[in-house]
Amino acid sequence: MTRNRRPLLALATLALSASAALPGAAFAGPTLDAVKKRGELVCGSNPGIAGFGLPDDKGQWKGFDIEFCRAIASAIFNDPSKVRFTPLSAKDRFTALQSGEIDVLSRNTTWTQSREVGQGFEFGAVTYYDGQGFMVRKKLNVNSALELSGASVCVQQGTTTELNLADFFRTHNMKYESVVFATADEGLKAYDTGRCDSFTTDMSQLYGERTKLGNPEDHVILPEVISKEPLGPVVRQGDDQWFNLVKWTHYAMLISEELAVTKANVDEKLKDPNPEIKRLLGVEGDFGAGLGLGKDWAYRIIKNVGNYGEVFDRNVGAGSKLKIQRGLNALWTNKGLQYAPPIR
């Protein structure tokens, strides 16, 4: 099979750059139709980050990014299990999306200008506001990263993490000593053995790393976030309906948290007189049609997966081992950044 494709491949190697500039070329027809025809959503997922995407003992994928795909599948099929996960490495992920191998990439991918403009992708929404943070030992009695002057910090080599660290200390005119390691694991080990006062990486991972320590309760994560890492689902440019569907899946989950509609009470809420809830759950008006879905699209999401707060809580928040604070990911009504446009 490969044999008769080899000449094609050789030619294609030369044409790689040309092809990369036309990411939509390999792909024809609206994504939603393809998904419906296939009978399942294909979701590019993380190969392993605690709380965000990790197989459990039975090999079932669990996590925050995973549940977002289950929410999309629920909106389309009313069945959160109709999704196939393709675990993708950081290098693999964009090609898989470009080639049409996956429908949506939900894999802690940072929304940056160059990815959106240069590579032909669109970021549906920010499902998780991440950023670099610091972990310190509780007994140091440090409450803010601004008190870290003179500290030694364990950091992974050659990542933007190292760069952000330098910038942060320079802007605040503080002294520090960076202790650089090739992998996050080594850095964490050095921190654990007392080689450094602090360990730094992205917040979402910091909480996961903390669970690896002997006594996670002895360590605190400082509130300061020193870099912007907005994470969200990615789709190909050129299919606006699909883009809207992905975006509004997130918004529907936010709105239902705002309106206190949960997985448990969604059926009762169908009778709620609140017009916003009526519109959200499809009791009044038909807001699913434009997305190519039924008018109960948001009801399906909440019934099968839950609202944003529930998903956050059970995967990474207080209901999980990670215990990540809502922080920037709180609703705008709670001083966070999560804000959804209204359905009307």
Next chain:
Amino acid sequence: MAGFVRTAPEPTLPPPAASTGFVAALRQRLFSGPLASVFTVLGVVFLAWAIPPLARFLVIDAVWTAPDGAACRAPGAGACWAYIWRKAGYFTYGSYPVDQRWRVDIVFIVGAFLIAWLLIRRAPWRGIAAGLFFIAYPVMTVLLLRGSTVFGLAVVPTDMWGGVLVTLIMALSGIVFSLPFGVALALGRRSALPIVRFFSIGFIEIMRGVPMITVLFMANLMLPLFVPESWAPDRLLRPLIGVALFASAYMAEVVRGGLQAIPKGQFEGAMALGLTYPQRMRLIILPQALAIVIPGIVNSFIALFKDTTLVAIVGIFDFLRAVDTARLDPEWAGPTITATGYVFAALFYFVFCFGMSRYSLAVERELAKARNR
């Protein structure tokens, strides 16, 4: 003059006490000279330094049963075998659905039986075993693991396969494909037909000239870019092809080494007998050439077995990747989990590689009998 002539032989004296028994063996093997004595002492010191902490970590302080990671996180706890036990299903089958895992078990059992049949050199009807293993078994494996609605088996897409299952599939198919491909390429490289020769040389040199990671990335990333979505080979098949082609190139060079060791007289003799080219190769040249390079072939197999771990970088959850992923589970994550996982993985790979190495030694000895007769 009457000389003294012994009438009976003098009784044999027992060997000096210093040259027999345990003490002598020790002396001779461990303290035969100053240098040997120094090394012996150093060796004993090293073992005394290394073994107690290892034994403490792996056995004495190890946690054998625990409901979750709490017991393993306790200060002073050693290897967390409870965690390996809990994750054993995931390590073996990956994400393969729990209620369908009997299918994998059948594949494992049939495979083990056929391999044992093939490898035991005195077993009867090994020809049948070969036929079953090389033709019927792969078909059965694909049908059973992938499933098909025709047989009433739920379809399990390959991205749910993982763990030991994938590692063995990778290694076995690599081994099974690379040997015939390698032989063909080695013969092609020595062929008198220029096109065949150039193709073989080009293939071997290109495959050997790039790192395996490159081959895997090529297979994984570029194939789907240039063919329509529905044509793109399965995500598991892509690295499988990559690994098989890569291994074939190395195998070809090993086999070529064997071919070069065969004296020219063998070729000429075979020709003089009026044998055709396939007959010459099959009956005279290859049996001798392959026998010479058994150590090299097995070396390639062992390297291939370990190289399968590289497929993890293209998102395939082989055994090592499964171990690497499972250690992140917040339920279990702790200071000893990573070490436990990697020790377990090392044991797994060691058992397989050591087994291959021992078997090849036995085969070599068997074949050497014929040569030394």
